Amino acid sequence: MIDVEICPLKPEYIDSVLAINNMCFPTPWSRESLEREIKSNTLAKYVVAKKLDILMGYAGMWHILDEGHITNIAVHPEYRGFGIGSALLDALIEICKIELITSMTLEVRKSNLIAQNLYKKYGFVEEGIRKSYYMDNKEDAIIMWKHNI
Template sequence: MTEVTFRQATIADVKSLLRIENAVFSSPWTEKAFRNEFYTNEYAHYIVAEQEEAIIGYAGVWMILDEGHITNVAIHPNQQGNGYGRALLAELIHIAQENNVTKITLEVRISNTKAQQLYQKFGFKNGAIRKKYYPDNQEDALVMWVEL
């Protein structure tokens, strides 16, 4: 595994985040959505994973009091399968814990068993189903949660 470093994302990273978002997700966020996260969502915290000064992934969490909600975890497809997603998620959870977050939730596509398995490795448990959560194909989302 080539060394990957992490840092807080900034508004200057939006183009890189969009590149990854569009490569990974069938219903990607827009530039406007990312700008909103950086400029108006006081609870949002995003980090990027860099390899040789290139952004290869990013993750975000909303931290509200002692609760966290993971919004996105994405590694560019060219870099998947190298353990970077696990490292990125570990860093995000570490940051949440440093900010006194004790519980984290997220939604994941029912069909995305690869992501579900990753979350389970961090102790996430299955919760509710959000029916027709994803707008591109009306797929259900599995809500997962963990107490830190």
């Protein structure tokens, strides 16, 4: 476990977040999409994991009514396996508690067993499938929920 600082995503972190985004996702978000998320989407809550000046990962969700919809959790490949994904998910859950969000949801690739296992460790359960959800390869998404935050 690496000791990391979790803090809100700030504009000066965008380049590092984009680099992680490009390494982790087949269809990464554009700079414009990410900037719009943090500057003008009032529903968006994003955090980063960093140590000194090294950004190791980021996570985000949308606060919609009493639900938190996780948009992304990504950890730089060099820092995987050190608990950073767990620290980021802990931070999102803490935001939910503070903002009185009672449930969390997300979509995860059917092939992404590492992410699914992380979510299951935190009490997320599979509650549905979105057929051909991902545009890059038409892979199904598993819909997962965590109730009673």
